[in-house]
Amino acid sequence: MSKDFIPGLVKGMATTARQMMSPTHTAEYPDVAPELPARSRGVIALVESNCTSCMLCARECPDWCIHIDSHKEEVPPANEGGRARQRNVLDRFAIDYSLCMYCGICVEVCPFDALFWSPQFEYAETDIRDLLHEKERLGQWVADVPAPPQLDPAAAEAPEVTAANKPTRGGNRPPRPSREPDSRGEAR
Amino acid sequence: MTGLDLAFATTGLITAAAAALAVTTRHVVHSALWLVVTLLGLAGCYLVLGAELVALVQVLVYVGAVVVLVIVALMLTRAPIGPRAEHTTGPAHRVLAACVGAGTGGLVAAVLLPTAARTPVRPGGSEELARQIFSTWVWPFELLSLLLLAALVGAFAVAGLTTSQEGTR
Amino acid sequence: MSLLEISLRSLAALAAVLVLPLVAGQAEHKVMAHMQGRLGPMYAGGFHGWAQLVADGVKFVQKEDITPAAADRSVFRLAPAVALIPYVIAIALLPIHPGLAAAEVPGSVLLVLAVIGVGVLGTLMAGWASANKYALVGGMRSAAQLLAYELPLVLSVASVAMAAGTLSLAGVVEAWTPWWLVWQLPGAIVFLIAATAELQRVPFDAPIADSEVVMGPWTEYTGLRFAFFMLAEYAGMVVMGLLFGILWLGGWQGPFAEQLGWLWTLLKGALIVLLIIWIRVSWPRMREDQLQRLAWTVLVPLALAQLALTAIGVVVTT
Numbered sequence: 026m027s028k029d030f031i032p033g034l035v036k037g038m039a040t041t042a043r044q045m046m047s048p049t050h051t052a053e054y055p056d057v058a059p060e061l062p063a064r065s066r067g068v069i070a071l072v073e074s075n076c077t078s079c080m081l082c083a084r085e086c087p088d089w090c091i092h093i094d095s096h097k098e099e100v101p102p103a104n105e106g107g108r109a110r111q112r113n114v115l116d117r118f119a120i121d122y123s124l125c126m127y128c129g130i131c132v133e134v135c136p137f138d139a140l141f142w143s144p145q146f147e148y149a150e151t152d153i154r155d156l157l158h159e160k161e162r163l164g165q166w167v168a169d170v171p172a173p174p175q176l177d178p179a180a181a182e183a184p185e186v187t188a189a190n191k192p193t194r195g196g197n198r199p200p201r202p203s204r205e206p207d208s209r210g211e212a213r
Numbered sequence: 214m215t216g217l218d219l220a221f222a223t224t225g226l227i228t229a230a231a232a233a234l235a236v237t238t239r240h241v242v243h244s245a246l247w248l249v250v251t252l253l254g255l256a257g258c259y260l261v262l263g264a265e266l267v268a269l270v271q272v273l274v275y276v277g278a279v280v281v282l283v284i285v286a287l288m289l290t291r292a293p294i295g296p297r298a299e300h301t302t303g304p305a306h307r308v309l310a311a312c313v314g315a316g317t318g319g320l321v322a323a324v325l326l327p328t329a330a331r332t333p334v335r336p337g338g339s340e341e342l343a344r345q346i347f348s349t350w351v352w353p354f355e356l357l358s359l360l361l362l363a364a365l366v367g368a369f370a371v372a373g374l375t376t377s378q379e380g381t382r
Numbered sequence: 383m384s385l386l387e388i389s390l391r392s393l394a395a396l397a398a399v400l401v402l403p404l405v406a407g408q409a410e411h412k413v414m415a416h417m418q419g420r421l422g423p424m425y426a427g428g429f430h431g432w433a434q435l436v437a438d439g440v441k442f443v444q445k446e447d448i449t450p451a452a453a454d455r456s457v458f459r460l461a462p463a464v465a466l467i468p469y470v471i472a473i474a475l476l477p478i479h480p481g482l483a484a485a486e487v488p489g490s491v492l493l494v495l496a497v498i499g500v501g502v503l504g505t506l507m508a509g510w511a512s513a514n515k516y517a518l519v520g521g522m523r524s525a526a527q528l529l530a531y532e533l534p535l536v537l538s539v540a541s542v543a544m545a546a547g548t549l550s551l552a553g554v555v556e557a558w559t560p561w562w563l564v565w566q567l568p569g570a571i572v573f574l575i576a577a578t579a580e581l582q583r584v585p586f587d588a589p590i591a592d593s594e595v596v597m598g599p600w601t602e603y604t605g606l607r608f609a610f611f612m613l614a615e616y617a618g619m620v621v622m623g624l625l626f627g628i629l630w631l632g633g634w635q636g637p638f639a640e641q642l643g644w645l646w647t648l649l650k651g652a653l654i655v656l657l658i659i660w661i662r663v664s665w666p667r668m669r670e671d672q673l674q675r676l677a678w679t680v681l682v683p684l685a686l687a688q689l690a691l692t693a694i695g696v697v698v699t700t
Contacts, residue, residue, distance in 0.1 A: 037664035041417040051421040242510050246457065249503060266549070269492035277499025278532055284506050285525040288518060339489065339549055 063174050065144040066127050070166035071118055075139035078113040082131035082140060090124035091131060092117060118160040123153045143169040221261040228254030241290075245283050252276050266339040395474035395484040399466075402473070403616030404435045406623075409652075410616075410659045411435075417663045438609075445605035452513035453602065461511060462603070462610035465504025468497040469617035476624050477552040479634055479644040489549040494625060495536055498580065501614065502528045505582070505589070508611070509599035520598020523670060524589035527579055530677035531586075535576040537685035538569040541692040542629045555633035562630065565695055569688035570630040572681050574654070577622040579673070581615060584662040588670055623654035 052059055061067075078095035094117035100110045132140045143166040150156050182190075228251055235247035252275045259268035302310070346354060411434060415422025427433025449455055472494050474484035487493055502524075509521015543549055545566060546557035579586035590598035597603075600611050627633060627650030634643030668676070 034665060038660060041660065041664045044419055045413070045416045047419070049416060049421050050419045053421070053424070240454070242454070243457070246507065249500075253500075265487070265489050266492065269489050269496050272496035273492060273499055273536065276503070277496065278529065281502065281506065281525055281529050281532075284503075284510070285522065285529060288510060288522045288525065 061144045063171065064142065065146075066129060066142050067144040067146040067169075068122070068142075068148060068166055069120055069125070069129075069132060069163070070141045070143040070145075070170055071120075071160055071163035072139050072141065072167055073115060073118070073160055073164050075137045076115050076118060077137055077139075078115050079136065081134050081136065085130045085134045087128060087130065088124045088126055090121040092119040092121070115160070118163065119157055120163060121157045122148070123156040141167065141170045143167070144171065145169045217261060221258060224254050224257035224261055228258060242284070242287055245280060245287060248283070249276055249280050252280065263338075264342070266342050391474070391484045395470055398473050398484075399470045399613075399617050402620045403613055406620050406655050407435050407612075407616045408432065409656065410662075413656065413659050414663050417660070442605055442609035447605045447607065448602075450513055450602050454511040454513070457507050457511035458602075459607070461504045461508035461599075462607040462614070463504070464507060465501055465614040466610045466617065468501035469614055469621055471497045472501075472621045473617065473624075475551065476621070476628060476647075477555065477633065478647050480639065481552070482644070483552065486552070487550075490551040491539060491543050491549045491554065491629075494551070494621070495539060498618070498621070499532065501618070502580070504611075504614065505599050508603065509589075512599065512602040514602050516595040516597075517599050517601045520589045520591075520595045520601070523595070524582060524599060526670070527582070527586060527589060527673055530674055531576040531579040531681070534572050534677060534681035534685045535580060537682070537689060538573040538576065539629065541569040541685070541688045542566060544689070544696060545692045547696070551628055551633075554629055555635065558632040558635055560632070562632070566630055566688070566692070568684050568691070570626070572685045572688065573626060573630070574657075575676075576681060577626065578658060578661065579677070581618045581622060581658075583615075583619070583658060585665045585668045586673060587667055588673065591667060619655055619658055620651065623658065624648075624651035626654045627651040 078093055080093055083089075083091040083093050093115070095113045095115050097111045098114045100112055102109050129142065132142055145166050148156075148158075181187075231247050231250035231254055235244050235251055238244050238247060252271060256268040256271040256276075259265075259271060412422045412430070423431030423434035425431055426437040449458055471485075475487065475490045475494050475497075477483035477486075477490075483490075505524045505528075506521055509517045509524060512518075542554060542562075545562065546554040548554060548557065578584075582589050588594070590600060595601070600608060603611060624647065627647055631650040631653075632646075633650070634647045636642065636646035639646065
């Protein structure tokens with residue numbers, strides 16, 4: 026028996042007693058909603074009006090869980106004598122969550138901000154076939170998408186802004202105010 | 214025949230029956246468990262005779278400690294569940310055992326029966342028992358404990374001898 | 383004593399054995415949970431899961447009662463009863479209030495110890511009759527442990543009985559004075575340790591250590607028979623707690639003992655039960671050789687020294 030035996034036992038009892046007096050860590054989940062961190066990956070929501078049916082998400086998806094059907098529609102010319110244009114109309118956008126592995130590549134790759142991560146995670150089903158969700162259901166989740174977190178005021182500027190603000194070779198152009206829409210940059 | 218007589222007869226019969234089962238059963242552990250019943254029955258007999266202290270000590274020491282020791286010893290052996298052929302004995306052994314048992318029984322009966330007269334049972338309360346143990350019977354009691362101590366030391370010596378021999382080997 | 387009184391007293395003892403262990407078990411659930419930063423049961427019964435153990439009982443009743451094919455059937459089936467019934471008798475013997483115990487017998491101190499000694503046989507029977515190697519190993523550990531701790535337990539109780547000059551629990555309480563708390567302290571510590579070992583609770587739970595021998599002697603038990611073993615464990619905790627309160631803490635003695643004696647007894651018992659739970663949460667399990675060394679080299683000498691101290695005290699004061 027070492028000399029630390031009795032102090033060790035007393036210390037153990039003191040630790041448990043202190044823990045009993047302090048608040049518990051239990052998450053009472055179904056009764057109390059959990060506090061999820063920002064950017065939680067719960068489910069992928071679709072803003073239908075932003076989607077151009079470009080198919081980038083469906084092609085990039087590693088396990089081919091996105092189904093897109095669309096057709097082209099003739100848009101009459103806006104001005105007299107103009108050329109009629111075509112646009113894509115989305116017929117079907119479905120994500121099979123029994124296949125989805127939540128990699129988020131589709132959200133990253135979407136050029137038109139049509140896909141977002143929603144923190145909603147309570148969409149379990151009793152049948153695996155019911156996990157194929159159509160665009161109506163995907164659209165409902167948009168309401169849960171949190172606003173993007175504020176930029177850190179001390180953060181470095183985005184590379185595009187830095188490039189635009191770089192003085193020209195003559196050095197006589199005044200620097201533009203940062204973080205404002207840049208018409209040349211957008212057109213590029 | 215009073216109720217007390219009846220109770221004594223009942224506990225006595227239970228004790229005798231359990232004792233018989235303890236020596237005749239072929240399950241080793243059942244034998245130990247029947248021994249428990251026997252000892253409890255014996256405690257019941259003491260209780261009926263008014264010696265509750267003896268009865269309680271009987272339960273405490275024999276059931277609580279001695280039988281537990283027996284069961285530990287049985288568990289250390291390869292005690293099987295169910296009857297085992299090795300534990301049965303041949304007819305010669307049985308006759309011999311019966312002869313020894315009958316002889317011992319007869320001897321005890323021959324000594325005890327002539328003295329058996331209708332004597333009133335003395336109340337064996339704890340005070341009376343203590344007075345008896347610490348006055349009349351104190352020397353036999355101490356002698357007995359000395360004997361047990363000697364046996365214990367002997368057992369230690371034997372155990373120590375065997376281990377030291379193994380060590381030198 | 384009329385038949386009605388006898389049946390009433392038996393019913394009271396049975397009710398105590400059915401209710402008090404559940405209270406102790408629920409206390410263990412909640413205290414253990416909070417000591418580990420959890421909440422414990424919260425749903426059953428509505429308010430903080432007070433009916434969790436009742437719900438557990440209902441679950442146990444519904445389960446299938448399995449007897450292994452290779453088991454020694456009669457012994458296997460009898461074992462839970464052998465484990466539980468002695469505690470019913472023991473609880474009936476404990477005096478709760480001045481002049482109030484379910485059964486009053488002259489040598490109740492010895493009788494309580496004797497029936498507890500019988501109760502441990504249930505574990506051994508279960509360990510052997512299950513025809514399971516874990517049960518057998520658990521049974522062997524259990525037997526070795528019970529054998530070692532029975533002696534200090536009895537010796538420490540003998541010291542109190544000697545100090546009180548009686549073998550009756552009620553007599554011990556009447557003879558109790560506050561300075562026993564100092565005079566009988568070593569014996570009290572020995573009793574507490576030995577009682578924890580006798581109950582096979584942490585840190586002496588090697589016989590039923592679930593990380594080593596599954597559940598020891600209880601491995602093969604299901605349903606109601608398993609529940610009886612659990613009930614016996616918690617009933618044992620209650621009996622040991624109350625016994626400690628009665629022998630060393632003065633039982634019903636306290637302010638307004640005439641009216642509130644029962645409350646004092648229960649409070650003192652609850653204190654010890656809480657201490658046993660607290661120990662369970664805080665300390666690691668002891669190894670088999672450590673158990674034996676503690677019993678034979680520390681507890682037995684300590685109990686003998688206490689016995690000598692008590693003898694000196696009794697001789698000097700009388």
